[in-house]
Amino acid sequence: MSLDAPPVQYLNLDPQLYVRDDVFQQERRDIFARSWQFMGPARAVAEAGQYLAIDIAGTPVFAIRGRDGALRGFKNVCRHRGAKLLADGVGSCGLIVCPYHKWSFADTGRLVQAPWYGKDPAIIPEDWPLEAVQIDEWRGLLFASLDPSQSLLEQLGALPDELADEPMENYTATDTATVSFDANWKIYTDNFVEGYHIPGTHPSFYAAIEFEAFETTAHDGYVKMTAPPKPGLFYRGKWLWMWPNWTLSLFDGGMNVSRINPTSTHHTDQQYHFFFADTSAEAAETRAKSVDGTLAVVKEDYTICAETHRNYAAGAYTSGPLSGYHEKGVQYFQTRVSQALGRG
Known part of the structure; x- marks a missing residue:
């Protein structure tokens, strides 16, 4: 008989934690005010x-x-x-x-x-x-x-090692964009930190990566998602999310960085900055492809997130199971939120 413990079945967070105003006010105090x-x-x-x-x-x-x-x-x-x-x-x-x-x-x-x-x-x-x-x-x-409850470097955790070989200082900020949607910030973050939704939500993106090789891993302070890109995709095949609410995705010769910023319990802004090594006029078309492609992909998420939020707010949903393979990032994020709010 095997003595190995069975894998833990994680359930999605209580949907009421996404739609209650008192929870949002606690998040403002205990997560957003205390983090970098x-x-x-x-x-x-x-x-x-x-x-x-x-x-x-x-x-x-x-x-x-x-x-x-x-x-x-x-x-x-x-x-x-x-x-x-x-x-x-x-x-x-x-x-x-x-x-x-x-x-x-x-x-x-x-x-x-x-x-x-x-x-x-x-x-x-x-x-x-x-x-x-x-x-x-x-x-x-x-x-x-x-x-701050800790220093910036302490919050970053293992991220500096992850990006040690990335020439970030050589990139210049060229473009910004703010996109908004009617959903709680945690619903969108749950969505960002997993690739499970890609075949259903992003058919063009799905066709541009080797989805069977998509992998999600959770680390100290961040979640990493990787997948081999097919020829022609502007992404390099590595996407990062950092506690509590910012992201970094890599292009060939650049990156984008975004912050997921709640403006209320039911509304969120995502603010993007795009950085590139080559800022010449000759590279403008390549840069535009990365900027426009990024915004097109993320906007595909907003409809499903808004619909999910409405289901949570209506009491139509009770917590379902999280995939032990594809939703490790969701488990990590939701665990951090629960700990920050003192909810176990």
Whole structure:
């Protein structure tokens, strides 16, 4: 008689964890505020006055290069009445001026002026600096965290070894895209970290890879998916997802990096940055093929994710079994979520 334990049958997460607003608020506190979030290319803030502003699950933040050369991060929120200071994306400024009541802040976060405020009582600038957030860089990529529970390198886990031979610093950011869908961020992440859905959801992509050789493995801090590409596919055959919500996929001579950012329980934005080694005009068609091809593939996922979300919200679904072969990434992601939320 074999003494080997039978394999564990994992079940999908309780569908109510995807559609309850109280769970989303806990995720904002215990996952998104405590983790490092990909912002974009570090080169976007290379010069004094340059900034990059993003949203982290509803909390606006920005990184800015000071005139003293230091890189700092702040909540993108005026200390007066809570208005948003800078528009999302990249830009350049001297003073950071609130569009609401014209309070201005230095690139150090110090309050410079509160015009027309009055002197009864007078404002004390030292009492009202911008609220700081943590900023860090890794291999040309910029990250922010509201209240990190660990260092960026600790969160990355084994990823630096996985990408040690990839010349990421030689790639230049060329294109961005934001795509949105009406589904919980975890439903889309469940979808991203497995290739099981490819034959049904992505028929053209299925035809462009050796699907029988598709493999998913879970590692410290990330999930790796690989499959031999057939001639003509712009992908190199390796796709990575990193805890808690960012991805990196490889092209010939480049990569894309995305962040899966929830804006509510029921809506998610996916923000893409595309990086290439060859940014010449002659390579424009090749770059466009990779950008357009990526967006075409991911948009095929959004319909099924939105339909799945509606089934969860309606109470029409109870947790089903996860494949021990194809859905190892789902098991890893859902385990991390459960641990972060203190749900076993």
